[in-house]
Amino acid sequence: MMELxxxxxxxxxxxxxxxxxxxxxxxxLIGTVIGVLPGVxxxxxxxxxxxxxxxxxxxGALIMLAGIYYGAQYGGxxxxxxxxxPGEATAVVTTLDGxxxxxxxxxxxxxxxxxxxxxxxxxxxxxxxxxxxxxxTKLALLFGPADYFSLMVLGLAFAIVLARGPLLPAFCMIVVxxxxxxxxxxxxxxxxxxxxGMPNVVDxxxxxxxxxxxxxxxxxxxxxxxxxxxxxxxxxIGRMLPTREDVRRCVKPVLRGTFVGGLLGILPGNGAVLGxxxxxxxxxxxxxxxxxxxxxxxxxxxxxxxxxxxGAQTSFIPLLTLGIPPNAxxxxxxxxxxxxxxxxxxxxxxxxPELFWGMIASMWIGNALLLIINMPLIPLWVRMLRVPxxxxxxxxxxxxxxxxYSVNNSPNDVILTAFFGFFGYALYKFGFEPAPxxxxxxxxxxxxxxxxxxxVLSRGSFTTFIENPVSAGLLFLTVVVVIVAVLPSIRKSRxxxx
Amino acid sequence: MKKLFLALCVALGFxxxxxxxxxxxxxxxxxxxxxxxxxxxxxxxRIAGEYMSQSLGQQIVVENIAGAGGTTGITRxxxxxxxxxxxxxxxxxxxxxAKALYPKLKYDPNKDFAPIGLVAGTPILVxxxxxxxxxxxxxxxxxxxxxxxxxxxxxxxVGSVSFTTCSLFNGIVGVKPTxxxxxxxxxxxxxxxxxxxxxxxxxxxxxxxxxxxxxxKAFAIATPKRSPALPDLPTTxxxxxxxxxxxxxxxxxxPKGTSKEIVTKLNQAxxxxxxxxxxxxxxxxxxxxxxxxxxxxxxxLGTFVASEVARWNKVLKK
Amino acid sequence: xxxxDNVQKENDGSMRAPRTVGAGLFMIxxxxxxxxxxxxxxxxxxxxxxPGMIPQSLSVLLAIxxxxxxxxGFVTRGEKLEAWKIRGPLFILGAVVIFGLVIKPLGLLLAAxxxxxxxxxxxxxxxPREIAIFAVVMTAFCLGLFxxxxxxxxxxxxxxxxx
Numbered sequence: 007m008m009e010l011x012x013x014x015x016x017x018x019x020x021x022x023x024x025x026x027x028x029x030x031x032x033x034x035l036i037g038t039v040i041g042v043l044p045g046v047x048x049x050x051x052x053x054x055x056x057x058x059x060x061x062x063x064x065x066g067a068l069i070m071l072a073g074i075y076y077g078a079q080y081g082g083x084x085x086x087x088x089x090x091x092p093g094e095a096t097a098v099v100t101t102l103d104g105x106x107x108x109x110x111x112x113x114x115x116x117x118x119x120x121x122x123x124x125x126x127x128x129x130x131x132x133x134x135x136x137x138x139x140x141x142x143t144k145l146a147l148l149f150g151p152a153d154y155f156s157l158m159v160l161g162l163a164f165a166i167v168l169a170r171g172p173l174l175p176a177f178c179m180i181v182v183x184x185x186x187x188x189x190x191x192x193x194x195x196x197x198x199x200x201x202x203g204m205p206n207v208v209d210x211x212x213x214x215x216x217x218x219x220x221x222x223x224x225x226x227x228x229x230x231x232x233x234x235x236x237x238x239x240x241x242x243i244g245r246m247l248p249t250r251e252d253v254r255r256c257v258k259p260v261l262r263g264t265f266v267g268g269l270l271g272i273l274p275g276n277g278a279v280l281g282x283x284x285x286x287x288x289x290x291x292x293x294x295x296x297x298x299x300x301x302x303x304x305x306x307x308x309x310x311x312x313x314x315x316x317g318a319q320t321s322f323i324p325l326l327t328l329g330i331p332p333n334a335x336x337x338x339x340x341x342x343x344x345x346x347x348x349x350x351x352x353x354x355x356x357x358x359p360e361l362f363w364g365m366i367a368s369m370w371i372g373n374a375l376l377l378i379i380n381m382p383l384i385p386l387w388v389r390m391l392r393v394p395x396x397x398x399x400x401x402x403x404x405x406x407x408x409x410x411y412s413v414n415n416s417p418n419d420v421i422l423t424a425f426f427g428f429f430g431y432a433l434y435k436f437g438f439e440p441a442p443x444x445x446x447x448x449x450x451x452x453x454x455x456x457x458x459x460x461x462v463l464s465r466g467s468f469t470t471f472i473e474n475p476v477s478a479g480l481l482f483l484t485v486v487v488v489i490v491a492v493l494p495s496i497r498k499s500r501x502x503x504x
Numbered sequence: 505m506k507k508l509f510l511a512l513c514v515a516l517g518f519x520x521x522x523x524x525x526x527x528x529x530x531x532x533x534x535x536x537x538x539x540x541x542x543x544x545x546x547x548x549x550r551i552a553g554e555y556m557s558q559s560l561g562q563q564i565v566v567e568n569i570a571g572a573g574g575t576t577g578i579t580r581x582x583x584x585x586x587x588x589x590x591x592x593x594x595x596x597x598x599x600x601x602a603k604a605l606y607p608k609l610k611y612d613p614n615k616d617f618a619p620i621g622l623v624a625g626t627p628i629l630v631x632x633x634x635x636x637x638x639x640x641x642x643x644x645x646x647x648x649x650x651x652x653x654x655x656x657x658x659x660x661x662v663g664s665v666s667f668t669t670c671s672l673f674n675g676i677v678g679v680k681p682t683x684x685x686x687x688x689x690x691x692x693x694x695x696x697x698x699x700x701x702x703x704x705x706x707x708x709x710x711x712x713x714x715x716x717x718x719x720x721k722a723f724a725i726a727t728p729k730r731s732p733a734l735p736d737l738p739t740t741x742x743x744x745x746x747x748x749x750x751x752x753x754x755x756x757x758x759p760k761g762t763s764k765e766i767v768t769k770l771n772q773a774x775x776x777x778x779x780x781x782x783x784x785x786x787x788x789x790x791x792x793x794x795x796x797x798x799x800x801x802x803x804x805l806g807t808f809v810a811s812e813v814a815r816w817n818k819v820l821k822k
Numbered sequence: 823x824x825x826x827d828n829v830q831k832e833n834d835g836s837m838r839a840p841r842t843v844g845a846g847l848f849m850i851x852x853x854x855x856x857x858x859x860x861x862x863x864x865x866x867x868x869x870x871x872x873p874g875m876i877p878q879s880l881s882v883l884l885a886i887x888x889x890x891x892x893x894x895g896f897v898t899r900g901e902k903l904e905a906w907k908i909r910g911p912l913f914i915l916g917a918v919v920i921f922g923l924v925i926k927p928l929g930l931l932l933a934a935x936x937x938x939x940x941x942x943x944x945x946x947x948x949x950p951r952e953i954a955i956f957a958v959v960m961t962a963f964c965l966g967l968f969x970x971x972x973x974x975x976x977x978x979x980x981x982x983x984x985x
Contacts, residue, residue, distance in 0.1 A: 349713050
């Protein structure tokens with residue numbers, strides 16, 4: 007315990023130096039901006055800024071780059087709530103209830119709760135990293151390919167709960183998402199699958215391309231056809247900040263979200279993506295008013311947003327203690343550390359304690375700064391909803407175009423997004439909800455990879471998924487979730503028939 | 505606005521007197537790195553680019569175009585204008601193994617480029633999970649041969665350095681283990697730390713901390729000399745497998761037809777960068793090997809590429 | 823989305839939920855399309871799954887689900903098919919495609935106002951003068967934000983200044 011206090015002391019004295027404080031502020035500010043902008047993500051931005059950090063000392067550079075990453079997670083909820091565009095996979099869940107709240111004139115409350123929840127989750131997760139990073143590393147090593155596959159299956163079960171409407175269309179969307187995730191070069195053989203000769207999908211469809219298409223552009227088309235719906239959001243602007251009652255309703259969801267998100271964030275292979283989905287499922291099932299979910303339930307924003315931010319913080323654990331990056335942004339952080347002459351791995355903590363603890367302390371400071379930056383901005387964001395829609399949509403359009411282009415500097419990506427916009431429009435006309443599609447897409451790639459690894463390692467035996475205790479437990483949980491989710495709707499549909 | 509105005513002035517200046525090779529470079533140079541930012545090749549490219557731009561007087565901007573084992577980025581680079589403002593970082597995969605791995609490759613490593621020079625090589629290690637019952641390369645090879653059907657080798661995807669170099673290793677040992685494919689080196693190391701897979705071959709950069717911490721066992725380094733990053737690790741020659749010599753080299757190329765003056769200017773800048781103390785220290789800290797003397801010339805790189813293409817063709821077409 | 827006014831009140835023939843039937847047909851179409859294009863890939867064995875295994879089985883699964891949706895559309899009550907509009911998709915998606923086509927040759931300086939101009943045609947509320955001024959202001963804003971503040975490598979005006 008004393009050691010922890012000592013270490014945090016070292017950390018704060020490093021992180022609170024004028025230069026590092028400034029860099030932390032700069033990082034979270036840039037992060038917020040790119041998080042709000044659709045398409046422009048932390049990967050492109052950090053890669054762009056890497057050369058600039060050459061001149062800084064490694065601790066300062068990493069504090070800034072880390073700030074960009076979790077700042078972007080923070081900002082991502084803003085565009086999800088205001089204009090229904092998830093900039094990141096983790097913001098998909100926030101569109102469900104967050105944007106509904108905005109349509110009811112409660113955008114300010116949604117944004118406020120998201121910011122407060124994220125701050126709380128970020129603070130707790132930072133403490134967890136400081137106190138438990140090393141023992142928690144073992145958790146990351148517990149998961150083999152078979153366990154990972156079962157975890158993803160559980161993740162897909164969340165999608166069924168996510169769905170607002172009937173189950174069968176939601177299931178169709180999951181399958182379409184999984185199918186889209188198979189597009190690209192086959193990992194094992196190097197063969198191209200379903201690429202139609204397009205060079206920009208050889209490595210798979212980019213998340214931003216798909217999300218901007220079926221959420222962003224399809225949403226514009228939808229709004230243009232239903233002027234009544236969107237105008238409500240403009241005229242009815244209620245409170246800017248959450249009331250005490252709102253906050254009270256969110257306490258438990260935030261706590262649970264922090265726990266679930268933080269736990270999943272530790273897993274290698276981007277487990278953090280599952281956090282918000284898991285939290286949403288949990289809240290919907292525990293709620294006394296599950297019917298409110300999908301039409302503006304505040305718990306459906308608070309829980310997932312906390313899970314998102316907790317996961318964003320704890321995904322630093324495998325990086326800091328093992329030197330293994332759990333996702334693409336962390337891989338970039340490995341690069342940043344290496345360029346600065348610090349090879350990430352188990353030695354970082356002992357060899358460069360100022361860097362290690364300074365970074366952890368800066369995360370807490372960064373989260374506090376994010377709250378300070380974001381709370382005053384809420385009224386501004388909400389006021390932006392008053393812009394007449396015939397001016398708002400060209401602006402969204404151009405932001406999306408530039409954002410997608412900047413992901414890979416590829417004009418073809420922009421054109422592909424238009425195609426997915428049309429696909430999203432068709433889905434809307436046939437009454438499909440696109441959120442489960444994105445979950446399927448996000449999990450699909452990893453799922454196939456892990457399935458094939460598990461099958462190779464078990465020499466073709468499916469029993470590997472049950473013999474393994476972790477995997478078996480997760481599959482059991484999946485069955486429970488599916489039963490709990492499916493039962494009421496079967497009863498309902500039986501009533502509906504005739 | 506001020507920047508725009510300046511840019512306009514520069515543009516008009518261009519129109520008045522078209523810039524020749526003599527003034528080169530007059531604007532930033534794009535360096536295509538065919539892998540995701542943060543990986544070993546990207547890091548070496550950024551270090552080289554940073555120090556080269558000091559002597560060139562113009563910024564070298566890294567553009568990451570990842571995909572298909574690096575061939576996507578190199579394809580785009582090979583089709584770029586050959587005015588010296590687009591160059592690329594090729595490596596063992598893109599300019600050696602790719603020809604054997606991708607039958608539909610849209611470029612010829614030997615013919616479609618103007619070689620600039622070798623930048624750095626990163627040595628390859630053979631590593632295994634720490635619980636494996638072998639301590640030397642000889643023991644490990646014996647174990648591998650006796651338990652061939654039980655052993656799992658992990659690699660980071662067809663076309664990756666770990667895949668090609670371990671193909672060579674398995675070929676020399678004469679075994680066909682079960683090969684498990686991962687997406688990238690991170691998950692390979694993760695599952696090896698957890699003991700889910702048995703062994704792998706990979707670049708030293710990715711492995712040093714784990715080997716030092718005793719989380720992984722390293723058997724040998726596939727270079728003629730020991731590495732200062734892991735001085736206790738024997739070379740493959742010392743360990744009794746002299747035919748396993750391989751390094752993940754990185755080298756700069758310009759598109760075919762780039763004028764000789766420009767190539768020379770870039771080569772000189774690279775030579776200067778590789779002699780600078782700062783750049784040397786950074787590359788050596790990574791466990792990298794810096795080419796010296798005649799090995800830095802464009803001509804050497806040209807013949808080297810030809811020999812690498814021939815070598816990997818033999819190893820991978822088996 | 824469950825708009826009650828849209829639900830068919832009486833039982834007028836066997837198809838009770840045209841939208842669900844349409845959805846089912848659409849899913850079958852997507853499934854068959856993917857199956858057709860992944861047909862040539864090797865399926866592999868359980869020990870070594872081939873590249874074709876997952877896409878092929880997902881395509882078949884999707885087509886089956888589509889079939890179930892069609893059955894459901896005949897059995898349960900549901901909504902009518904909505905009319906598809908042309909104006910919105912044509913101009914919005916057209917604007918995106920044009921942006922993609924001209925961003926490299928013309929740069930942001932021209933691509934942005936062109937895209938916003940075309941996109942503006944999607945709404946009947948758009949006034950030409952208003953959108954023109956707005957496009958200029960937005961383009962300047964985007965230049966400042968993306969090009970200078972975030973320094974993203976977007977072509978500015980290659981025809982004028984070379985990058």
